[in-house]
Amino acid sequence: MSAPQYRKAVAFALAAGLGLSLAACSTKSDDESTSADGKTIITVDCMPVGTEKELVANWNADVAAFEKANPDVQIKSVSVGTQCNNPPDFTARLAGGTTTDVFYGYMTDLQQVLDSGQAMDITSYVTKDTIPTWDDVDPALKSVFSDGGKVYGVPIKNYSMGLVYNKVLFQKAGLDPANPPKTWADVRTAAKKIAQAAPGVAGYADYSAGNTGGWHFTAEIYAQGGQILTEDGKKADFNNAMGKQVLQNLKDMRYGDNSMGSRQLLQWGDLLTNAAAGKVGMFIGAPDTTQQIVSQFKGKYADWAVAPLPGQDGLAKATLGGGDGYFFKKGLTEAQVKAGLKWVAFEKLTVGKGQFDYPRAKPQNYPVGLPQPLLFTKDSATAKAEYELRKANANVDPSIYALFENQQLPIKGEPANAQAIYAVLDSAMSGVLTNPNANIDELLKTAEQKVNQLITAGS
Amino acid sequence: MATMTAPGTTEQLTRSASPARSRGRRNRKIRDNVTGYAFLIGAILCFALFTWYPMIRGIIMSFQRTRRGVTTWVGWDNYTRIIADPSFWPAWRNTVYFTVLALVIGYAVPFFVAILLNELRHAKGYLRVLVYLPVMLPPASALFLFKFYAYDPSDAGLFNAILTFLHLPTSQWMQSPGATMPAMVIASTWMNMGSAVLIYLASLQNIPGELYEAAELDGAGLWRRIWNVTIPQTRLILGLLAMMQIVATMQVFIEPLILANGAGTQDSATTVAYLIYQHGFYQNDLNGAAALGVIILVALAAFSGVYLRLTTKND
Numbered sequence: 082m083s084a085p086q087y088r089k090a091v092a093f094a095l096a097a098g099l100g101l102s103l104a105a106c107s108t109k110s111d112d113e114s115t116s117a118d119g120k121t122i123i124t125v126d127c128m129p130v131g132t133e134k135e136l137v138a139n140w141n142a143d144v145a146a147f148e149k150a151n152p153d154v155q156i157k158s159v160s161v162g163t164q165c166n167n168p169p170d171f172t173a174r175l176a177g178g179t180t181t182d183v184f185y186g187y188m189t190d191l192q193q194v195l196d197s198g199q200a201m202d203i204t205s206y207v208t209k210d211t212i213p214t215w216d217d218v219d220p221a222l223k224s225v226f227s228d229g230g231k232v233y234g235v236p237i238k239n240y241s242m243g244l245v246y247n248k249v250l251f252q253k254a255g256l257d258p259a260n261p262p263k264t265w266a267d268v269r270t271a272a273k274k275i276a277q278a279a280p281g282v283a284g285y286a287d288y289s290a291g292n293t294g295g296w297h298f299t300a301e302i303y304a305q306g307g308q309i310l311t312e313d314g315k316k317a318d319f320n321n322a323m324g325k326q327v328l329q330n331l332k333d334m335r336y337g338d339n340s341m342g343s344r345q346l347l348q349w350g351d352l353l354t355n356a357a358a359g360k361v362g363m364f365i366g367a368p369d370t371t372q373q374i375v376s377q378f379k380g381k382y383a384d385w386a387v388a389p390l391p392g393q394d395g396l397a398k399a400t401l402g403g404g405d406g407y408f409f410k411k412g413l414t415e416a417q418v419k420a421g422l423k424w425v426a427f428e429k430l431t432v433g434k435g436q437f438d439y440p441r442a443k444p445q446n447y448p449v450g451l452p453q454p455l456l457f458t459k460d461s462a463t464a465k466a467e468y469e470l471r472k473a474n475a476n477v478d479p480s481i482y483a484l485f486e487n488q489q490l491p492i493k494g495e496p497a498n499a500q501a502i503y504a505v506l507d508s509a510m511s512g513v514l515t516n517p518n519a520n521i522d523e524l525l526k527t528a529e530q531k532v533n534q535l536i537t538a539g540s
Numbered sequence: 541m542a543t544m545t546a547p548g549t550t551e552q553l554t555r556s557a558s559p560a561r562s563r564g565r566r567n568r569k570i571r572d573n574v575t576g577y578a579f580l581i582g583a584i585l586c587f588a589l590f591t592w593y594p595m596i597r598g599i600i601m602s603f604q605r606t607r608r609g610v611t612t613w614v615g616w617d618n619y620t621r622i623i624a625d626p627s628f629w630p631a632w633r634n635t636v637y638f639t640v641l642a643l644v645i646g647y648a649v650p651f652f653v654a655i656l657l658n659e660l661r662h663a664k665g666y667l668r669v670l671v672y673l674p675v676m677l678p679p680a681s682a683l684f685l686f687k688f689y690a691y692d693p694s695d696a697g698l699f700n701a702i703l704t705f706l707h708l709p710t711s712q713w714m715q716s717p718g719a720t721m722p723a724m725v726i727a728s729t730w731m732n733m734g735s736a737v738l739i740y741l742a743s744l745q746n747i748p749g750e751l752y753e754a755a756e757l758d759g760a761g762l763w764r765r766i767w768n769v770t771i772p773q774t775r776l777i778l779g780l781l782a783m784m785q786i787v788a789t790m791q792v793f794i795e796p797l798i799l800a801n802g803a804g805t806q807d808s809a810t811t812v813a814y815l816i817y818q819h820g821f822y823q824n825d826l827n828g829a830a831a832l833g834v835i836i837l838v839a840l841a842a843f844s845g846v847y848l849r850l851t852t853k854n855d
Binding site: 168169172173176193195196197198199281290291292343344345346347348351411498500501504507508511512515516519524527530531534535 | 606607608609610621624625626627692693694712714715716717800801802803804805806807817818820821822823824825826
């Protein structure tokens with residue numbers, strides 16, 4: 082081959098190679114619903130990330146056990162880092178049509194999933210045959226994943242907020258860890274004492290970025306007895322005395338008492354990292370934040386306790402509840418939907434298996450004894466069985482959660498369009514936490530205007 | 541005039557006289573350039589797939605709305621809605637402010653650093669490596685360094701420690717609405733300066749030494765030499781980099797995302813590009829995000845067009 086011919090051949094090979102690789106990119110091998118040997122294939126997400134070796138091993142063992150019990154099903158697991166706790170990533174996959182067959186979402190995601198046209202109506206498939214514990218799953222949670230009488234998802238976890246506090250810092254500040262704050266005035270006093278006793282520590286910390294500020298504003302206005310939207314969901318309903326009180330409490334602590342530390346604009350992981358490092362006295366959160374502090378941010382269970390959420394003049398009038406579940410991608414075959422439901426049932430809704438495999442979790446030092454996920458109706462057979470198994474295998478001192486568990490507050494769900502509203506309310510939170518001259522009325526007015534606009538745009 | 545029109549006329553005559561010969565020449569031209577075309581196909585495919593198609597798709601999406609999987613044509617609705625967003629004008633104000641600051645700081649500083657490096661007699665290579673080093677850091681890592689160490693709002697932060705040492709008032713940096721933009725520009729300049737310095741250096745080294753010698757003989761000092769020799773001689777590259785700087789800084793995104801965890805204090809860090817991200821991925825409003833994307837595309841295209849026209853005329 083002469084030099085020019087050789088050059089041409091290389092050029093064509095390159096061009097053809099590129100074309101082929103582009104074509105390969107567009108091939109969706111995951112779209113197969115049946116394997117060569119006749120098995121039903123389903124892709125599922127939220128496999129633990131590679132760095133969590135023990136959790137990955139548990140997941141793989143569960144997949145193997147499930148496939149053994151269901152020899153006609155093949156599970157393909159997908160893990161893409163923080164996919165299961167990352168709203169932008171979730172939106173991108175939803176918009177791009179690249180979700181797995183059975184995909185994870187927050188309780189607040191139903192409208193978004195429906196809008197994207199990706200949700201499958203699974204009403205006729207969700208039965209005791211596919212999910213043996215279905216009748217015991219809390220109907221309130223089922224309703225969150227339903228729309229117009231149709232079921233689009235299966236709940237797998239439920240949480241509600243309380244006051245999480247550091248017992249060691251309480252003791253250092255001369256406070257009684259057995260008697261945590263019950264009102265926001267108590268929180269303010271305790272935060273001040275902690276900040277004075279431990280320089281560089283935030284007596285109380287709160288969020289103001291990455292949608293988490295709006296999420297906590299919502300929890301705090303619920304605690305006041307307020308709401309984010311009017312009952313009909315057509316207007317914002319936080320620009321009032323209760324909304325003002327929420328922001329005033331924070332502003333007083335941040336700039337009146339200087340008890341919230343200097344670093345603000347915190348989002349989810351920032352606050353927990355500081356907490357695990359012993360730099361936060363109190364924050365509001367669900368009991369499982371203690372688990373995150375220990376497993377992800379290397380803190381200690383013994384340092385923490387959870388109390389009911391404080392309100393303005395007594396305990397909170399309501400506490401924010403939320404959670405997550407699994408949706409099913411539109412276009413799945415009947416066999417795939419059934420296989421997917423069986424998998425979710427096995428991994429997330431069966432006592433002694435998957436997330437409820439307490440005998441396995443105990444020696445691995447994963448926490449057993451947390452009062453959540455609260456999935457089953459109180460007094461149902463499944464709830465009782467879960468409680469017994471949890472109690473028998475507890476490796477976390479139950480006293481950490483005793484106050485929280487003994488004082489159940491009314492749970493109020495998140496507003497429609499929650500993530501979009503939270504993004505707007507971040508601004509109000511960041512205003513009072515970073516600007517000593519912030520005008521609370523202005524902040525609420527602007528946020529109200531934005532939320533009303535969001536609702537108009539969405540209707 | 542006659543010599544200019546003659547070849548065209550001759551070719552026209554040849555063409556009409558012998559189309560077969562002309563076709564043969566064209567075919568030979570294609571055959572001769574086949575390697576080039578083959579390589580071009582790859583580039584065209586890449587551009588078409590990853591640049592032009594998404595751009596056209598984005599423009600179409602900006603006139604549509606998707607609800608429950610059904611896409612409808614809504615005309616200018618997304619545009620009117622996005623313009624009415626209370627964050628829209630603050631985002632533009634912030635973006636233009638960032639761009640102006642980036643021109644003042646981020647554009648001028650590398651030029652003078654390049655002049656200084658060019659003037660040095662010793663340790664030139666060593667210093668060039670030092671200046672270029674930040675470019676090799678992944679932007680996210682560089683920005684996290686600023687976020688956690690330099691811009692820590694407590695007195696323990698690097699910049700606040702320096703300010704305290706100098707008996708100057710400290711700043712809240714990213715948490716202070718007034719300091720957000722300058723702080724973002726400082727970090728951005730530090731991150732990107734190396735590349736601009738290298739381009740300026742290459743351009744400076746092309747200036748004939750005689751020009752400086754002549755200027756010196758005429759009694760020109762340093763500033764005079766920069767003003768009368770360096771700047772006119774590097775005019776083209778200065779203009780090109782100015783345009784690239786403006787186009788790039790108008791799309792500033794990663795700085796607010798990392799340094800300010802998004803919007804910053806009351807939208808103080810919200811830029812147009814970040815607003816697009818917020819609408820698209822946090823508010824589940826991809827159509828609104830597409831409309832905003834088209835607005836910034838049109839604005840930048842108009843700016844680039846005007847700029848090119850002005851500079852071409854001057855040349």
